[in-house]
Amino acid sequence: MRHADLHDLPFEEGGSLLVKRALRQAQDGEPVRVTGTAADLEILLRAWCRAEGHAFESRDPATMVLTKGPAAAQRWSGAERAGEAASPGGVSERPPRRWGLAARGALVEAGTPEFGFALVDKEEVWSEATGRLYAQAAANQWDPASAIPWDAAVNLPDEIEDAVVQVMTYLIENETAALLVPSRFLAQLHPHFREVMQVLAVQAADEARHIEVFTRRALLNRPRPGLSTAGGQASLKTLIDEPDFAIASFLLSVLGEGTFLSLLWFLARFAPDPVTEAVCRMAAQDEARHVAFGMAHLREHAAQDAGLLGRLEMAVRRRHRELQHTAGLNAEVFDALLLIAAGSWEHEGLRLGHDRVTRLVAEMHEGRTMRLSRLGFEAAKAAELAGLHTRNFM
């Protein structure tokens, strides 16, 4: 007969583990002898067995015989594996909502409540690159306190400082949109797609950091940020309101953050001070990953769903129509970019600044066209759709 000898170890101080182990190793209906000299072992063991459904018989106060009940086997009889742990082989095409929050590959008890996850199709969210992008993102987290030279002297002419503050104000509201959109889908995603969940979570954390450093730069020499326009917010609201993951991801990451990549590198290059240079450069490095994730899952999605590119095209056209009567990029931001690129009020400087901003806008357009082609749009269509992108950039 199996035997658990507790010696003088009390049941409630760890002895129960020895009893449970012996029962785990026994078959249903198999007797297990328990011996021990701790006070009240018999009383506690009897009460415990009754609650757990094991038969209990006392031979003497120090020797008891338990007979294993079927409850443990019954509990797990209808359980199922939530896919397999390995990626990508173990990732299910359409994980059932009843798997809930279980770790991928865990054994899930039958009767686990169904969760209301909206995003349950692998085709819609997954890409082979996801795990690698998450690892990269986790490795490249940076500390705003040490990555930015906050102590560097920043003594710009008033109007240049004002221009920087206006650009930062604009960046902050765009970064806020970029934080909220993935966060919303993160909350709807089936956690079975763990790597996607992790990428979206780090992306939200990245944006939180961008908001922090842009805010800090804006308030470095000024008591408050600059202007926020109705047209800019109207453009961002179309992103926030978009209910479809593929479309939102396309508009935000491929077109919006893709365009922002050019903008941030431009600002880093022509920054009038080292703090502005650093905040824009660090943000741009993160944005490159955000764009890569959007590109990766949309390319794989498009390869499996022939109708996707058509839907994305319609979304660009619809957004263009919605926004065509709004102002788009506010004049203050455009002028501020020009002034920053000019670096001075000299006529030649302003002309040079204008050239640079014009080249930036052209570069943004080329970037969008290239990404659209890589998603599978043919060249002319890619160029046309790139031209319909919001004048607000994001």
Next chain:
Amino acid sequence: MQELILGAVAYDPKVVTIWDGFKDYFLEQGLPFDYVLFTNYERQVAALFDGLIHVAWNSPLAWLETERMAGLRGRHAEAIVMRDSDRDLTSVILTLASGPVKAVEDLRGKRVAVGASDSPQATLIPLQVLARQGLVPGRDFEVLGFDRFAGKHGDHIGGERDAVRALLTGAADAACVIDSNVLAFGQEGTLPAGKAVSLLATPPYDHCNFSVLDGEPTAWIEAFRTLLLNMSYADPKVRPLFELEGLKQWLVGRTEGYRLLAEAVDRDGYLDKRIEGISR
């Protein structure tokens, strides 16, 4: 009559969750079923005799009340089904491990904390076991009652917790609790490990059952009994109900396990006085 009506006592808010869950299950299984909650067992027993309910989810004391009243009125009561966990309970009398009380005899002149005055497990049965050993409550030792919610027959855990606290603070020299609460109080921290030991354990006794009277709708009661006995812990719909109600399996009722309590409540006419109260 539209459906089988069960009565249960609301000793805790979870009772609503439990019986709503069972009701859903029974209806799904095709048994027309509803339930009524009572604030105390005596009103529930009265309702059973008045025909307002067909089945009473009875405490052991309520079962004895039902059985005794049935006898007085020329009817027959039956305990049809009980939980596996209703069988072979014991109660213990705890004392401080470091205290002076080392044997039952040492309780003479001392204070013994008990639960609710109508609690079989924390009052009636342990006091009876002491009486069997020659220690008469109130004469040979003082009884400190912790009467939370009279009429609920000690289903509420509060009275026993208070009794154990009285032991720990020194207000009492001993405390009577059911064995499962020794485990529970240890886990929740009320009773620190090694602080108390049992002076005495009662013989095993049984707890609740579903009680019915003859002449009630037999086919439904039969369907109810069959449904209960076929419920399986392996069924994910059943498992949460079993976990709330604290069982792994329903068993056919038996009444031998109520003898010790019957002896206790007959000691000084206690049961008869309660029956008079119900009949009035």
